Amino acid sequence: MKTRMTELFGIKYPIMLAGMNWLTTPKLVAAVSNAGALGVLAGAQYNPDSLRKAIQEIRKLTNKPFGVNLTLGIASGPLANVVIEEKVPVVNYSLGRPPEIQPFIQGVHSYGGKVIGTIALVRHAQRSEQLGADSLIITGYEAASHSGNVGALVLVPQVVEAVKVPCIGAGGYADGKGLAAALALGAEGISMGTRLAATKEAEVSDAIKETWVKSTEEDTVIDPTFDGINCRVLRNKKAEEMLKKKSFPLFDAWSAGMMMKKELKIDYGQLFKTANSLRKSRGGGLKGMASAMRFSVGGRLFRTATVGGDPVNGILMMGQTVGRIHDIPTVQEVIDRTVAEAKQILSKMNRQIAD
Ligand SMILES: Cc1cc2nc3c(=O)[nH]c(=O)nc-3n(C[C@H](O)[C@H](O)[C@H](O)COP(=O)(O)O)c2cc1C
Known part of the structure; x- marks a missing residue:
């Protein structure tokens, strides 16, 4: 192609x-x-x-x-x-x-x-x-x-x-x-x-891979609660809990902020700036301090899911596309079948015009 x-x-x-x-x-x-x-x-x-x-x-x-x-x-x-x-x-x-x-x-x-x-x-x-x-x-x-x-x-x-x-x-x-x-x-x-x-x-x-296979297109939610910016994630127990609480996670934000600062080698000013520029670039989310605090808390919970491999206690960023995912093939298989199917559709459309 x-x-x-x-x-x-x-x-x-x-x-x-x-x-x-x-x-x-x-x-x-x-x-x-x-x-x-x-x-x-x-x-x-x-x-x-x-x-x-x-x-x-x-x-x-x-x-x-x-x-x-x-x-x-x-x-x-x-x-x-x-x-x-x-x-x-x-x-x-x-x-x-x-x-x-x-x-x-x-x-x-x-x-x-x-x-x-x-x-x-x-x-x-x-x-x-x-x-x-x-x-x-x-x-x-x-x-x-x-x-x-x-x-x-x-x-x-x-x-x-x-x-x-x-x-x-x-x-x-x-x-x-x-x-x-x-x-x-x-x-x-x-x-x-x-x-x-x-x-x-x-x-x-494997727990994360199973989550992708089992989930449907209705199992995600998009909200600024998770990291301060509209973010689409798996609607699991942890996500529901955060959506219900909506309160300011002060202690969590402070300790997660310390971790982010250390890991990314940035200061609080940069953390604040990053969270706000992310929000502006996506056209929605919380403002000011709330945005920066959620950004830190979210960063830690995202790691629990992806690095820790825990789809229950972590927050897993995930697209609606999971509704279309039913197996765990190799990368080559995904690419090959995507290309083959697209070619088939495009030539069918071409024939439809010709007929
Ligand atoms: C766990 C995770 C981490 C992501 N990290 C980044 C990132 O570091 N930079 C970025 O530009 N996009 C990031 N994205 C967004 C992806 O680049 C991409 O926009 C998104 O996955 C596309 O949607 P799909 O998963 O439904 O295909 C991330 C997505 C996920 C699921």
């Missing part, structure tokens, strides 16, 4: 792995690249040394193009430097303000790297394009974790008509029907998160 996405990144299929903190390990990233799509490592969880090691590990596992996703605003300066020094072929940023986005894009372009900006609003798509992004990921309402309020059916064509760069749909894509639909809406490919995480190569507990 050839689209502007495959040509831009030098990949076989118009599919990428969505950067997902704690889930997109070097092994999963390399498996996706080796399968002909674009593997992407989420960088926000790393410090500069461990990020460099993870990039080097990916290079040992694949000689195909791959990418790194950076949440600009979370200790992003030192991490951005590592990505540029390592000449990562594709860099995907989410969040960030223009004074930080622009030099980052220039840095990546200086060695010939390509930049994808992640957006959930039309005006942010136009801004990313003006700042020099080569491509955009359009995050629809269906997506796991943070999205805006508009579903893919409206958002993708809105953005595609507002910009010239190739666009990639994210949120809700799990199969060939999704890929064909994204192409029909004007996108040049798809970004798959939860679907590519629910694979044999993913280094996450």
